[in-house]
Amino acid sequence: MPGHQPIIVRIAQVGAGYWGRNLLRNFSAIPQAEVVWVCDTQEEAQKDAAANHPGIRTTGDIQDILADESVEGVIVATETPQHFLMAEAALRAGKHVFVEKPLAQTVDQAERLVALAEENDLRLMVGHLLLYHPAFRHVEELIGQNELGDIRYLYSTRVNLGIVRQRENAFESLAPHDLSIALAYIDSKPVAVAAQGSAYLQPNIEDVVFATVFFENGALAHVHTSWLDPHKIRKTTVVGSKLMAVIDDMEPSEKVRLYDKGAEVAEPSGYTGFAEAVSVRSGSIVIPKIENEEPLRSECEEFVASIVEQRRPHTDGRSGLAVVRLLEAARQSLEAGGARVDV
Ligand SMILES: NC(=O)c1ccc[n+]([C@@H]2O[C@H](COP(=O)([O-])OP(=O)(O)OC[C@H]3O[C@@H](n4cnc5c(N)ncnc54)[C@H](O)[C@@H]3O)[C@@H](O)[C@H]2O)c1
Numbered sequence: 001m002p003g004h005q006p007i008i009v010r011i012a013q014v015g016a017g018y019w020g021r022n023l024l025r026n027f028s029a030i031p032q033a034e035v036v037w038v039c040d041t042q043e044e045a046q047k048d049a050a051a052n053h054p055g056i057r058t059t060g061d062i063q064d065i066l067a068d069e070s071v072e073g074v075i076v077a078t079e080t081p082q083h084f085l086m087a088e089a090a091l092r093a094g095k096h097v098f099v100e101k102p103l104a105q106t107v108d109q110a111e112r113l114v115a116l117a118e119e120n121d122l123r124l125m126v127g128h129l130l131l132y133h134p135a136f137r138h139v140e141e142l143i144g145q146n147e148l149g150d151i152r153y154l155y156s157t158r159v160n161l162g163i164v165r166q167r168e169n170a171f172e173s174l175a176p177h178d179l180s181i182a183l184a185y186i187d188s189k190p191v192a193v194a195a196q197g198s199a200y201l202q203p204n205i206e207d208v209v210f211a212t213v214f215f216e217n218g219a220l221a222h223v224h225t226s227w228l229d230p231h232k233i234r235k236t237t238v239v240g241s242k243l244m245a246v247i248d249d250m251e252p253s254e255k256v257r258l259y260d261k262g263a264e265v266a267e268p269s270g271y272t273g274f275a276e277a278v279s280v281r282s283g284s285i286v287i288p289k290i291e292n293e294e295p296l297r298s299e300c301e302e303f304v305a306s307i308v309e310q311r312r313p314h315t316d317g318r319s320g321l322a323v324v325r326l327l328e329a330a331r332q333s334l335e336a337g338g339a340r341v342d343v
Helices: 018-028 043-052 062-066 080-092 107-119 134-144 170-185 295-308 317-335
Strands: 009-014 033-039 057-059 073-076 096-100 124-127 151-161 190-198 208-215 220-226 228-240 244-248 256-265 278-286
Touching (some): 009 018, 018 033, 018 073, 018 295, 033 043, 033 062, 043 057, 057 062, 062 080, 073 080, 080 096, 080 107, 096 295, 124 295, 124 317, 134 170, 134 228, 134 244, 134 256, 151 170, 170 190, 170 208, 170 317, 190 317
Parallel strands (some): 009 033, 073 096, 096 124, 151 220
Antiparallel strands (some): 190 208, 256 278
């Protein structure tokens, strides 16, 4: 079309530390986006961003970004305690907002962000990265097609040595990923959380947490997180009534294995004992071929697309709020010595 200009979304990013650098690289590579500002209170981070992204403007004050009317989208990649203030300020300035996980530290904060975005017809997205991961998406699609049958329970292990955080515990830092997957895979309402953990390195900041989420239909999701562990494990096992799936993100290529395994208990009949009434099925193992796309690229593209297409992003504020509800219940459970806390 003569005179037709492609839409370019002008983006500013707040926080360009360890993870922010990855976001900056990905947003900068999207043809429909232009990252015009990077804001970081540390000069080193500003210098680094300027050196790697020529032409980008840098500042240490978010107000410079918010005052720039040409900026449409703001990326919040500061540490979790600042997510709420940064996101709220950006929404109030009329910007669409992408917030790294978790959306906020409390349910109250997350609800306020969701309301602010909805009242002002602004996009609010949270970085629930695994929902853009081809292996996790493949299993989500299979569950949607009822290939796994009813999801009975799942469990995830997300452990490593480091990164030790100072302002959130290992569960708050690592579990948002697994919780977002549990909520996507289990077609039921979470009703309670019980979490046990211990703090060894810093007072009141748990280095290891074992948490169980209870769902209305009886399904369970168990999440083990730690930054004080000799192994690097990123693994989720999903037990369905028809198939069982294992997603191992540390595997370089064959990340998903589908096990045709299960057990059923037949109606008792005649003189057969319980052992005879249980039939165990141990069939073949399938390793599906899955494209190796970078999840972070898909996630960044989704934010830009949601702005261009004026629609809700896939992982919107409400999905961020649902995860924060579980994080808050887990914190209360930890404080109550592992008691079951209603969500
Ligand atoms: N999706 C993932 O897999 C993943 C992985 C790691 C971290 N994260 C998330 O990314 C976020 C950042 O984590 P990180 O490891 O990069 O932390 P980080 O400490 O390395 O980076 C945070 C940056 O924010 C800057 N900052 C702090 N206050 C600021 C302010 N008021 N204005 C501007 N800049 C400010 C700091 O100077 C720092 O450079 C966290 O929310 C974390 O949960 C996500």
